[in-house]
Amino acid sequence: LAxxxxxxxxxxxxGQEVNITCSHNNIAxxxxxxxxxxxxxxxxxxxxxxxxxxxxxxxxxxxxxxxxKSSTLSLPRVSLSDTAVYYCLVxxxxxxxxxxxxxxxxxxxxxx
Amino acid sequence: GAVVSQHPxxxxxxxxxxxxxxxxxxxFQATTMFWYRQFPKQSLMLMATSNEGSKATYEQGVExxxxxINHASLTLSTLTVTSAHPEDSSFxxxxxxxxxxxxxxxxxxFFGQGTRLTVV
Numbered sequence: 001l002a003x004x005x006x007x008x009x010x011x012x013x014x015g016q017e018v019n020i021t022c023s024h025n026n027i028a029x030x031x032x033x034x035x036x037x038x039x040x041x042x043x044x045x046x047x048x049x050x051x052x053x054x055x056x057x058x059x060x061x062x063x064x065x066x067x068x069k070s071s072t073l074s075l076p077r078v079s080l081s082d083t084a085v086y087y088c089l090v091x092x093x094x095x096x097x098x099x100x101x102x103x104x105x106x107x108x109x110x111x112x
Numbered sequence: 113g114a115v116v117s118q119h120p121x122x123x124x125x126x127x128x129x130x131x132x133x134x135x136x137x138x139x140f141q142a143t144t145m146f147w148y149r150q151f152p153k154q155s156l157m158l159m160a161t162s163n164e165g166s167k168a169t170y171e172q173g174v175e176x177x178x179x180x181i182n183h184a185s186l187t188l189s190t191l192t193v194t195s196a197h198p199e200d201s202s203f204x205x206x207x208x209x210x211x212x213x214x215x216x217x218x219x220x221x222f223f224g225q226g227t228r229l230t231v232v
Contacts, residue, residue, distance in 0.1 A: 032219070043116075043205045043223030044156070087155070100146055100207060100221050102156040 004088045004103040011109045018075045020106050022088030025069045030092045033064060033071045038085045038105070047086075048073065083110045114140045116208045118224035125196055125231055133191045133227045135206030141186035142208035146221070147179075150203040162189055196231045203228050 005023040012018045024033070032051050036044035048055055050062040050071070061074040075082055085105040092098045115138040125131050135145060144163050148156040160176075162168035162183035170176045178200075180192040189208075193200055205226045210218035 036223075041203065041226060041228065043118075043207070043226050045223070046220060049220075099158060099161060100209075101158055102148075104155050 004090055006086075006088055006103060006106045008104065009107040009109070011111065012078055013111050014079055015077050018078050018082070018108065018110075020073045020075075020086055020088075020108065021070055022073070022103075023070050024088070024090045027068050027090050028092065031068075031090050032092075033062065033068075034089045034091075035060070035062065035073045036087045036089065036102075038087065044087065044102075078108075078110050080110050080112065082108065084108060114138075114208075114210075114220075114222045116142075116206065116222045116224040118204075118206055118227050120227060121225060122228040123230070125229070127197050127231055128195055130192055130194045131196055131229060133193075133204055133206075133229075135189045135191070135208065135224050137187045137208045137222070140208075140210055140222075142189075143186065143211035144209045145183055145189040146207040146209075147181060147189070147191050148205045148207070150205060150226075156205060159191075193229065196229070198231045201229055201231045 034049040035047040037047050038044040048057055048060045048062045050064050052064050055062040063072040085107050087102050087105040117136045117138055119134045146161050147159045150156045158171050159174045160168045160170045160181050162181050164183050164186050168181035178194055183189040203226050206224045207221045209221045
């Protein structure tokens with residue numbers, strides 16, 4: 001399983017774009033990159049997943065460079081409700097038995 | 113998205129007693145379920161992986177006799193904390209993944225809302 005490194009914490013303000021970068025130097029060919037969001041005393045919630053280039057959904061974008069050794073989660077125009085911990089996960093998805101291992105995550109605080 | 117429900121949401125028990133936590137996939141069949149524990153301000157730590165109908169695979173350092181996991185059906189997995197002690201107090205979270213459906217692989221994992229266990 002590829003190890004991931006994220007900033008421990010980040011601060012931003014409402015209305016700003018927030019970019020959280022995750023480093024995964026040992027990513028394998030079959031590995032996908034997945035981001036989860038977790039609020040206090042709740043289970044994680046899926047945000048976005050990608051393999052390469054750029055993926056966009058209704059809540060976020062995921063940028064993955066050609067070498068795939070890092071990825072950036074982009075949250076457009078954040079609000080106070082985006083205050084949460086964000087986890088970057090890397091793992092093989094072709095196997096239904098592959099584990100889901102969480103790293104340390106990034107604690108994002110949004111201020112008015 | 114699919115729903116995974118945990119019960120109870122919180123529980124307080126006396127030291128030495130056992131507590132069972134249920135994890136149900138409400139609108140899909142889960143071939144694989146995961147159990148995590150999370151201490152305050154820390155990340156989720158994987159305890160075990162269970163596949164329906166087979167024994168759970170525990171992570172290193174997790175006592176299988178203390179944390180009993182049963183995955184008897186495709187929609188239900190249970191975690192029983194036996195002879196609980198105050199140090200077992202934590203936030204326990206389950207996750208369920210569909211896996212293969214015929215020739216289609218559904219890899220998204222859905223998480224329960226968690227169970228706060230307090231042992232007094």
